[in-house]
Amino acid sequence: AQSVTQPDIHITVSEGASLELRCNYSYGATPYLFWYVQSPGQGLQLLLKYFSGDTLVQGIKGFEAEFKRSQSSFNLRKPSVHWSDAAEYFCAVGARNRDDKIIFGKGTRLHILP
Amino acid sequence: DAGVTQSPTHLIKTRGQHVTLRCSPISGHKSVSWYQQVLGQGPQFIFQYYEKEERGRGNFPDRFSARQFPNYSSELNVNALLLGDSALYLCASSPEADTQYFGPGTRLTVL
Numbered sequence: 001a002q003s004v005t006q007p008d009i010h011i012t013v014s015e016g017a018s019l020e021l022r023c024n025y026s027y028g029a030t031p032y033l034f035w036y037v038q039s040p041g042q043g044l045q046l047l048l049k050y051f052s053g054d055t056l057v058q059g060i061k062g063f064e065a066e067f068k069r070s071q072s073s074f075n076l077r078k079p080s081v082h083w084s085d086a087a088e089y090f091c092a093v094g095a096r097n098r099d100d101k102i103i104f105g106k107g108t109r110l111h112i113l114p
Numbered sequence: 115d116a117g118v119t120q121s122p123t124h125l126i127k128t129r130g131q132h133v134t135l136r137c138s139p140i141s142g143h144k145s146v147s148w149y150q151q152v153l154g155q156g157p158q159f160i161f162q163y164y165e166k167e168e169r170g171r172g173n174f175p176d177r178f179s180a181r182q183f184p185n186y187s188s189e190l191n192v193n194a195l196l197l198g199d200s201a202l203y204l205c206a207s208s209p210e211a212d213t214q215y216f217g218p219g220t221r222l223t224v225l
Contacts, residue, residue: 004156034213043118043204044157044216090156094214101147101170102214104156 002027002093006105014113015083021076021108023091032094033074034102035065039087047089050074061085086112116141118207118217126223127195135190135220139207145169146188147214148180149204157204163188192222200224 003026013019025031032051036044048059055067065076074091088109094102119138127133139146145164149157162170163182177193186207192199200223206214 032213036216041221043218044206046213046215049213092156101159101162101172103159104149106156 002031002095002103004091004093004103004105006089006091006108008108009106010109010111012111012113013081016080019076019078019081019085019110021089021091021110023074023076023105024072025074025091025093026072027093027095029095030069032102033065033067034092034094035059035063035074035076036090036092036104037061037087038090038107044090047076081110081112083112083114086110118205118215120203120205120217120220122220123218124221124223126225128225129195129197131195131224133192133195133222135192135203135205135222137188137190137205137207137217139186139188139205140215143207143209143215144186145208145214146182146186147206147208148188148190149206150174151202151204151219153201160190195224197224 005024034049035047038044047063048057050057050067058064063078088107090107091105092102121136147162148160151157159172161180166182180190182188202219204219206216208214
């Protein structure tokens with residue numbers, strides 16, 4: 001069965017510092033992988049996705065993520081965070097079978113120090 | 115282009131009542147999925163519909179039902195509401211069953 005683990009519930013970084021949010025997944029084959037961001041009381045916005053090909057994917061707002069099959073990981077990174085990046089970040093895994101659902105992690109709340 | 119729209123934005127119901135939530139997908143998208151997000155948790159999958167057929171169902175009781183109309187809009191129905199049904203209900207659409215684009219959600223409060 002698919003599963004997603006985001007080991008960090010909260011992360012605090014200073015504005016301008018680099019960021020890495022961790023995500024580990026469990027899936028029997030090569031999955032679809034996603035990162036979404038959610039501001040308080042809002043829906044989810046897609047930051048980036050991995051389907052195949054280059055394992056380093058670029059997303060919106062300066063975010064990138066790297067798919068590492070050997071570690072079953074898909075960590076999100078940003079070289080320099082901005083105060084507006086404070087939000088909840090969700091990693092998700094989807095199957096290549098169109099009948100399967102997308103499974104979300106429990107999220108990581110990002111706090112930015114001025 | 116218009117994104118996924120959901121109505122209503124907020125809803126307050128009492129235990130035992132019935133609720134209907136509505137979703138209009140992005141134009142051209144044939145797949146609609148519903149998720150429940152309880153405060154402090156990630157979204158949990160409820161249903162997926164593709165071309166008006168149910169393609170997937172999550173681990174939710176039969177009190178939850180959904181349907182998709184010929185114009186690909188969708189309704190989520192919940193009967194006999196419980197306090198634990200209080201959550202943000204998210205609708206997502208996709209052109210096929212891969213990348214999902216989410217609406218702003220309907221905040222349901224059950225008293």
